[in-house]
Amino acid sequence: MAKGSNCSRWVLCSLVKLVFNDAYISTKIHHRQVSPLRRPPTAAIAGRARVPGFGTRVNRVCVRAVISEGDKKKTMVETSKELNESAVESGGWVDVRAVITIRKKMKENLNEKIEDQWEYVVNGMGQGICLQLISDQIDPVTKSGKSIESYVRGWMPKPLSHPHIVAYMANFKVPHDFGCPGAILITNFHGKEFYLTEIVVHGFKEGPIFFPANSWIHSRKDNPESRIIFKNKAYIPSQTPPGIKDLRREDLLSIRGNGKGERKMHDRIYDYAPYNDLGNPDKGEDLARPVLSGEEMPYPRRCRTGRPPTKSEPFSESRIEKPHPVYVPRDETFEEIKQNTFSAGRLKALLHNLIPSIASALSSSDISFKCFSEIDKLYNDGVVLKDEEQNIIDNQFLGNLMRRVLTAGQQLLKYEIPAIIKSDRFVWLRDNEFARQTLAGGQPKQELHLHRMSVEEAIENKRLFILDYHDMLLPFMERMNSLPGRKAYASRTVFVCTRTDYPYAADGLLIWSAIKELVESYVEHFYPEPGLVTSDLELQAWWNEVKNKGHYDKRNEPWWPKLDTKEDLCGILTTMIWIASGQHAAINFGQYPFGGYVPNRPTLMRKLIPHEDEPEYEKFIHNPQRFFLSSLPTQLQATKVMAVQDTLSTHSPDEEYLGQVHHLQSHCNSDHQVQIMFKKFSSKLEEIEKTINARNKDIRLRNRSGAGIPPYELLLPLSGPGVTGRGIPNSVSI
Structure with missing residues (x-):
């Protein structure tokens, strides 16, 4: 799917936020399935009030931080009531207050904690964050939305019910004819970005007005433009209030790429590029890969990163190497909890592959499974070295360190028992279970039972299914099977639905x-x-x-x-x-749950079933089980795939x-x-x-x-x- 969105973005946003309510989706759609329009950038809104520079004081602002502990929802209700009761109208002016809620990292290192303390001081001085309320009504002088600005201010704000959630408050004096605010411009004068959850404005006759963000606010040193946060009211373009129409257009431009420049990590820009970064030809010809694009290799576009081309192939984009991160629009990156979960999964995968890698390095070749009980031991005992392999490790200068690592990770070395074999170790052998999982593969020919239906009747009644890899894979079979340790069939598998219950469909x-x-x-x-x-x-x-x-x-x-x-x-x-x-x-x-048991869903086979005139046919007839196991991925290959499947199947x-x-x-x-x-x-x-x-x-x-x-x-x-x-x-x- 394409990325970003240009459709009546506030309207579709509300729907997508309801159904795809991820933390990285803000009032503007930046979901990975849709994408913003591409037009040349336009100038900032004419007549919009200038955001003061760092250190500029605003005379009309009176700001303080009032944060209380306890349940956030209860706190917000009480705060809302208090703030609305305290709104004062005098001399044609109304006192209005905005509460800005920011989410901090849950685990901070020493430098980050020091930076946080400095941020508190800067905010306390009223020089960290600037807010600008934009009315949904037009100013007759500037011909744009009425606006008024203030600085966020607060000394050492106390956390809400969550220790990593903090809130600040800013005061505004608003003219009685200001109208209802439809958007807020926020400028971050700090040296680094922060995560804004929402801004709530109190004091207007409409009651509390919510401006949900759930977005990273870039530092002004990275991008001098202010961020635009709209209130939680969805409009199609023709119904957008006049005071914020230009802001709607400007915000759309801010996340639109133009096919130029290299993306920075703080960007939220969506743009398109073909998959031209799959290889690394600068490291060797064998690492070159074709570009997935054009009539011969049509493929959907990826999110453009704008990295420079490779030296050997100008049409290929250079790859980025660890530890440098790959560009993802800022609000699409993993949240902290999910990133920690993913990192823990990588550590688990590393330990899962540690012993098979050691055994493979000490052996002349990668080790095959000799019997099904060896596969079962992956879940019951974990992966363990043989005595002679452990002796070799102990004799090395890293022997003690390696022993400690293996001892500490003993529990992590065990794999969870996949659901497919929890109740029956051999359920995967049955053809009806094979069909139930709707997997195609090189199965022996089975008698076709149509239950008194002809083939034509089965097709008409939508009971006959054919999973056909034959035509797709046949042109590549000779090249695939010429690779060492890689064998495959271009299979065509027929399924007949003999029961009315088809779980996935139902x-x-x-x-x-x-x-x-x-x-x-x-x-x-x-x-x-x-x-x-x-x-x-x-x-x-x-x-x-x-x-x-x-x-x-x-x-x-x-x-x-x-x-x-x-x-x-x-x-x-x-x-x-x-x-x-x-x-x-x-x-x-x-x-x-289904592929974690290697025999049930092997990701590759290393041998084909031998013909009668081939030397291995006798071994196949003599011990078909051993031959089958020797055809499966090796222990190292299997545990690598199992580790990846485990990570991909994990919910954060x-x-x-x-x-x-x-x-x-x-x-x-x-x-x-x-x-x-x-x-x-x-x-x-x-x-x-x-x-x-x-x-x-x-x-x-x-x-x-x-x-x-x-x-x-x-x-x-x-x-x-x-x-x-x-x-x-x-x-x-x-």
Whole structure:
């Protein structure tokens, strides 16, 4: 999918925030499935008040920090009541206060703690953060939104209910005819970025006005432009209040690339580039890779990084090496908890591969599994060195250190038992289980039972499925099988659905229907008139970009849906949300539960089944089990793949699932009707979870329940952390 969004971005944002409520999605859409328009940058808004430089004092500002401990939600309610009661109107002016909430790192090193103390001092002096309220009404003099500014100020603010959440307060004196603020400009004078969760403005007759951000605010030294934060009210372009129309356009420009320059880590810019960085030809010809683009190798575009070309191939982009990070739009990077979880997974993967790597280095060749019990030991005992291998290690000068590492990581050396063999070690051998997992492979020919149906009837009744790798892989088979230790078949596998219960389809349709119902009600709410879809220039430009830039190589295909009606829009959005949520969950989070047992889903085979005239045929006939195990990946190959699958199948503790809203994002939309829609959607998902659990307990549904068969839970909406084989996150995170 293309990245970013240009469609009536506030309207679609509210929907995407409801369904994809990730911390990295702010009032402007910067979701990885859609992408902003590309137009040349425009000048800043005419007549907009200049943001004072560092050290400039604003005479009208009276600022202080008032933060209390305790439950955040209760605190915010009490603070809101107190602030609104304290709003004073005198002489045509109204005292207004803004509470800005910032999230700090949960684990800080000494330097970061010192920097935080300095930030408190700078904020206390009123020289760290500048806020500028922008009215939704036009100033007749400047012809742009009315504005008034103030500095955030506070001395050593106390934490809220979360120790890493801090809040500051700024005071404004606002004219009585200012109108309602529709946006806030925020300028960060600190030397580093900070994470802004939200700004709440108190004192207006409308009550507390929320400006959700959930975004990183860059330092002014990195980018002199102020960030724009809009209030939690969604508008299509034609209904945007006049005072913030220019800001809407300017904010869209700020995340749009122009195909030039190298991206910096603080950027939030989305742009397109072909996959031309898969190889590293500067290190050797054997590391060169073709560019995935054009008629011969059509492929969706990636997020452009703008790195310089390689020296040997100008059309290839140079790769970035560790420890330097790869550019990702700033708000799309892993949150701290998820990054820590991912780092822990890498350590676990390192320990999982440590002993097989040592054994492989001490052996003349990589070691194969000799029997199934050796595979079982990966889960029961972990990976251990043989006595002679341990003696060699002990005789080395690092022997004591290595022994300590292995002792400390003893528990981590064990793999979790995959779901596929928890109840029955050999359930994976059955053909019906093979079909249940819908895997194609080089299976022996099986008798085709159509249960009194002809082939034509099976096709007509949608009961016959063919997973065909033959035509796709056949041109490459000779080259693939010439590689040492790499063998494959160009298989064509036929499946016949003999039972009415097809878990992925049955459960998936429930999730799809719930998403579709939410999208339809949402689209009807914001586009009640048929002509509003075609007249929405942002929406049409967004869809044009998805096709013509995100999928440039396939832009002229006839199968692209049009975007002329509300029905077209509902279909497009439902498909996008389903792909990034339900479909991805069904594909991704079962990798370790089903593929973590190597014989069930080997990622490669090292031998083909021998023909009768080949020397190995006798070995195959004499001991087929041993021959099969020698065909599987080696211990080192297998444990590497298992470690990757374990990492990819793991849910982070801060994962947000379909139908959930994080408590720090509870004010993402002020529209009461939209809130009702989302509550209905959440309730629907709760009902679906009960339905799926009931289906998995129904003994009549043999594809879900039976001896040794793990229940189909991949489309259960909620999950806990870790490898659970269930849970639908709001979006693709890797």
